[in-house]
Amino acid sequence: MNDRKNGAPEKIQKLLSDIGYKLNIKLSKEDEERLGLIFSDFLTGFSMMVDKGPVITVFGSSRVTPDGDEYKLGVELGRELAKLGFTVLTGGGPGLMEAVNKGAHEANGNSIGINISIPEEQPANPYASPSITINYFFVRKVLLLKYSCAYVFLPGGFGTLDEFFETVTLLQTGKIAPFPLVLVGREYWRGLMEWIDGRLKRDGLISPGDTDHLYFADTAEEAIGVIKKHIENGTIKLRPV
Known part of the structure; x- marks a missing residue:
């Protein structure tokens, strides 16, 4: 599966990485980046739809x-x-x-x-x-x-x-x-x-x-x-x- 070239925002990527570290969850770099993209997409969409x-x-x-x-x-x-x-x-x-x-x-x-x-x-x-x-x-x-x-x-x-x-x-x-x-x-x-x-x-x-x-x-x-x-x-x- 091809993900967007620009990737997830750096702050989101770091946040997810920190959460994974604290919970002792190990992910491949590819899956970590994909999770960042998914989170970023949901965050962007949810914020856009507020009060619509x-x-x-x-x-x-x-x-x-x-x-x-x-x-x-x-x-x-x-x-x-x-x-x-x-x-x-x-x-x-x-x-x-x-x-x-x-x-x-x-x-x-x-x-x-x-x-x-x-x-x-x-x-x-x-x-x-x-x-x-x-x-x-x-x-x-x-x-x-x-x-x-x-x-x-x-x-x-x-x-x-x-x-x-x-x-x-x-x-x-x-x-x-x-x-x-x-x-x-x-x-x-x-x-x-x-x-x-x-x-x-x-x-x-x-x-x-x-x-x-x-x-x-x-x-x-x-x-x-x-x-x-x-x-x-x-x-x-x-x-x-």
């Missing part, structure tokens, strides 16, 4: 171009979420993440991005402020989920699907509160849901209620409608969480 609630996280592809209908939907979604008073949080990259941040930015809302450092150098989009770049995917997912009171999934590839399955697993196991998860684009998600219902549920590999928190929409307006219903019933509260 209520937050809704939107996931989606980095490969969608601005001339497509899905991009326009993302802009509308980000705009309407910001108008409702939510901080809009995304993975901070291009594509649908950029679209959602752009919409929130245009509505003068809080628009935050948590980008990932990868060899292909995924650029941070210009509409997220603040925006940070995280070294590890698992740290990024913690930050994207920890502060949110709802999750919206637009179409995406492996990364988006990874985030989707982690989120539904955390909902299934009660590791996160039972907030709504909205899947936008019924046609896109249909095949996956047919497999989940027709295979996982049929074979008893998941319980029938494990998908109760999933909702479906085809438009930004529909997705916003799901969010509004959960505001009305008290599942989502318009205050910091």
Whole structure:
């Protein structure tokens, strides 16, 4: 695994080294440096998210171009979420993440991005402020989920699907509160849901209620409608969480 070249801040690295020494914990130099990076990433992310609630996280592809209908939907979604008073949080990259941040930015809302450092150098989009770049995917997912009171999934590839399955697993196991998860684009998600219902549920590999928190929409307006219903019933509260 390749870590960031700039490494963890020197003070954090020294602190972890001192803790390891006092507790008589011996680590390899590589693992000590990696632990420093992980700690630094969490510290940066946690400090950025202080008093940013209520937050809704939107996931989606980095490969969608601005001339497509899905991009326009993302802009509308980000705009309407910001108008409702939510901080809009995304993975901070291009594509649908950029679209959602752009919409929130245009509505003068809080628009935050948590980008990932990868060899292909995924650029941070210009509409997220603040925006940070995280070294590890698992740290990024913690930050994207920890502060949110709802999750919206637009179409995406492996990364988006990874985030989707982690989120539904955390909902299934009660590791996160039972907030709504909205899947936008019924046609896109249909095949996956047919497999989940027709295979996982049929074979008893998941319980029938494990998908109760999933909702479906085809438009930004529909997705916003799901969010509004959960505001009305008290599942989502318009205050910091």
